[in-house]
Amino acid sequence: xxxxxxxxxxxxxxxxxxxxxxxxxxxxxDCQRISGSAFRTTxxxxxxDFHITGETKTYxxxxxxxxxxxxxxxxxxxxxxxGMPTGDGPKRISLRLGTSNQRAxxxxxxxxxxxxxxxxxxxxxxVPKSLTQD
Numbered sequence: 001x002x003x004x005x006x007x008x009x010x011x012x013x014x015x016x017x018x019x020x021x022x023x024x025x026x027x028x029x030d031c032q033r034i035s036g037s038a039f040r041t042t043x044x045x046x047x048x049d050f051h052i053t054g055e056t057k058t059y060x061x062x063x064x065x066x067x068x069x070x071x072x073x074x075x076x077x078x079x080x081x082x083g084m085p086t087g088d089g090p091k092r093i094s095l096r097l098g099t100s101n102q103r104a105x106x107x108x109x110x111x112x113x114x115x116x117x118x119x120x121x122x123x124x125x126x127v128p129k130s131l132t133q134d
Contacts, residue, residue, distance in 0.1 A: 005100040007079035012054035014081070016095060018045050023097060023106045027121070028064055028113035034071065034080065038118040041097040041108055047084065050093055060086060064113075 001020055006013045023043045031040040057075040062068055068086045073079060084093040097103050111117070 001102070001105075003100050003102045003106075005095075005102075007054075007074035007077050007081060007099065009074065009077035009079075011076050012052065012056055012074045012079070012081060014050060014052040014095075014099075016045060016051070017049040018043050018095070018106070020106055021109050023108050025108040025111045026113055027111060027115075027117035029116050030061070030063060031113070032116070032118075038121050039111075041103075041106075042083075042094040043097055043100075043106060044092050044094050047091040047093050050082075050095065052081070056081065 001018050002015070003018055004013070004015045020043075022045065023041065025039045025041050027039045032038060034040075052072075055075060056072045059071045059073065060068055061071065069083050070086050071083045072081045074081065079099060080096050081099055082093045082095045084091050097106055100106065
């Protein structure tokens, strides 16, 4: 599936070819803290299937797996665009689905790091809903 997306301010844009079966919701504590939310939705794809334009910044961290990860974001608006392993060789990136214009067509196909999921996430379907902020 061909997708495209951008950061909040539009300074960073991308195109990508993805397999919708690779969309996931990550409940790890790093994703919770870095995203400021209970989980983060991503889609994994080979770096060769991804093209990004615009200036980006990178923050490097050690993941729960012990591996170093590079987190790429827009230096103007701060939107997190993707994460990827550091080092040489071919890489699989984890694209942040909230940045995709096709995000509604890419529901998570699996959930990962569920041992650190917020216990209330499964109850969200029962929480009252509003179409806007009211």
